Amino acid sequence: MSDATALPDAEATLVALAERMRGAVAYDAAFVGIYSGGAWLAERLPALVPGNHPVGYIDVSYYRDDYSRTGLKSGAKRTDLPFDVDGATIVLVDDVLFTGRSVRAAINELFDFGRPACIELAVLIDRGGRELPVEPTYCGARLTVARDLSVVLSRDADRLRLAVEKQER
């Protein structure tokens, strides 16, 4: 069912994303990865984008809009933002941008920690299908994928890989 030939290489796409951020992103911008795929990317980006970039992690489980339908997700992680959010320039980092709902949840959560000066969005893959007015500031690659398929980022021995899976509804 997966069409592997149409998928870009994750490692090469990460380099392309970093290329777009280089020079455009603030020198002291914090990179905040959305668990779990975004966290892996946020970890890698400071080595690829010059500057002094603190790295944080955000778990949006408590801010999702589908709690009343799906209940509490297991395996929630601790949100960890080791810098002062007040006045910070923050780049939210996510693996795949689809409906925009996770980004909405992440922005809401960030504001419970303080008032950032500016929030930008960096995504590895923009697959379209937005349900909210959310657009990436930096994007590694754009893809067109049927709505019932998920684009999934996985990590194996530090190497990132993209795959397409049938979505569980």
Add this chain to the structure above:
Amino acid sequence: MRNPQLNANGELTHLLTLEGLPPDVIRGILDAATPFVSIAEREVKKVPLLRGKAVFNLFFENSTRTRTTFEIAAKRLSADVINLNIGASSTSKGETLLDTVDNLVAMDADIFVVRHSQSGAPHLIAAHLNAHGRTHVHVVNAGDGRHAHPTQGLLDLYTIRHYKREFHHLTVAIVGDVLHSRVARSLIHGLTTLGTPEVRVIGPKTLLPTAVQAMGVRVFHDMREGLRGCDVVVMLRLQNERMKGALLPSAGEFFKHYGLTQDKLSLAKPDVIVMHPGPMNRGVEIDSAVADGDRSVILPQVTFGIAVRMAVMSMIAGN
């Protein structure tokens, strides 16, 4: 018959007792509690999970501590909290428990947190809601008679796991008034379910339930003997208000034999942790030097208790 605490998918929908809960459900609650601990460190100590939900604290028996921790937990989840002092209202006018519940359901209650002096009251409410198809309304037992106090049991388990990581190598002693203690019953069920190899109860014959061994514990009447080699010591409050008849000569006599002092504690392992569900009677079941000492984790228990109650409420309300 299905466990009344679980829905058709085996997910937790009420929390009534730890007895009979599958180990993976208990572990699931403990796992879910961990990220809630850090919410207290935020500038805004709230997450929006239960926004728009109404939590009714139904306390038929007085308790300031437990009611407050449930209230804080619900408020940190952004729920609306309504505290009902039942003793002073409807019940004294003759309304039955289930009529009270039906009226509050008509006011769109989502979660009932119930404390009652009668064992089984929260179970009765949950069974009533289930029987009438009100599966969107959930019950948490905040202590019923001598039966169970599952959120206290869970926060005790959470605390033990926080300091000791695993249960499968531990020796845990529960000391004092086990007879009147729903805290002890819930903790014993939780510990045995999670595979704790040795759970001991220590106390005078008059304060241990008959046939307590049937719960899978070792009984000691000599505290020094019972504390030897323990990883965890849980002290229970001497429940004077529940005692009828001559179970004890005096509080002073009790302290002499079953009060925890540094001297007795030195028989346990050097890295032992000391727990107490509160409120403490200093000089009755525990010496101040131990309660305030470096082995005591009594105050972390309180902090973890809020996270555990947040986990329980957000799990059941979503199932």
